[in-house]
Amino acid sequence: MSETRTLAGVHPVDLGDGVHAFFTSGAGGVSPAPWAAADGSGGLNLGLNVSDDDARVAVNRSRVAERLGAPVAFATQVHGDVVLGLGAAEREQWAAHRPPASAGEGDALVTAERGLGLGVLVADCVPVLLADPVARVVAVAHAGRKGVLAGVVHRALDAMVARGADPECVRAAVGPAVCGRCYEVPAAMRDEVAAVVPETFATTDDGTPGLDLPAGVVAQLAARGVEATLVGRCTLEDKELFSHRRATVTGVTTGRQAGVVALL
Structure with missing residues (x-):
């Protein structure tokens, strides 16, 4: 297998027979600093809106597609549903x-x-991968604070069901995101989100109000009868991953990693 097919930093997840799914890291691409990998090698930035060169992003995306074994479609994400x-x-x-x-x-x-x-x-928001390996339907969802409030995961499940999926057969993976110990927010914001999804209520390691969006997504999936695998890596703490919040603190931009899934 070639180096490209191997692709450094990939975190595979099992979503059933005939489904290929994984989460990328910041490594394995061609982007220089500030989108480089933690060790200074080429970064696998997959975002087109973070000032990286489009040609480099195209190379990075092609490496992910080769690793997946299928072309990968991306949306313009707007924190909606x-x-x-x-x-x-x-x-x-x-x-x-x-x-x-x-x-x-x-x-x-x-x-x-x-x-x-x-x-x-993503670069702190929650990437969600969904698959019904029996009905042969897959989906992805971008669940930031606004997306969790809007119920984007529910809408994705609804779209799967409309195509024949059974929630009891759906398997989900909740990928790396900023954790509740690190995601500090104003108290009013925490209360707003927790009023809709109580499982998001969190307190940071500094004792300040926080939000645990991965826990909220897992709870939303459980409410639909879907059991999720939680990767549990915090983007703010793990320097192998891109983090918008970490970059903002240091005054630089950052890249975007991805969760990808395909029926093969």
Whole structure:
């Protein structure tokens, strides 16, 4: 297997037979600082809106697609609850020599199309991968604070069910995100989110109000009968991962890692 196919830093997750899914890290790409990997080697920035060169991002995305074994579609994420359904036409678009920059504006993607990868971009928000390996439907969701409030995970599940998925058969993976010990927010913001999703209520290591978005997403999935695998890596603490909050503190920009899933 080639170095590209191996792709450094990948965290694979098991979502059932015929489903390939993993979370990337900041390593294994061609982007220089400030998007470089923690050891200074080329970074695997997959975001187009963080001042990195588009050509480098294209190379990084192609490495992820090669590792997945399918072209990977990404949306323009806006912290909402819109789900974009993709099919054969989109698979052809994303497999083209010059794929589109975006599948459209939305924070979740769903498909029953074999050989089309779905990607969700994050740098502190929660990446969610979903699959029903029996009905052969997969989805991804970008669940930041606003997305958790808006119920983007519920909307993604609804879109899967509309395509034949059974929530009891859906398997989920909740990827690296900023944890409740680190995600400090104003008390009023914590109360607003916790009023809708109580499991998000948290206190940071400094004793200040916090939000545990991964716990909130797991609770939302459980409410629909979906058991989730929680990766449990904190993007703020783990320097192998991109973190918007960590970069902001140091006055630099950062990249975006991804969760990807495909029916193969």
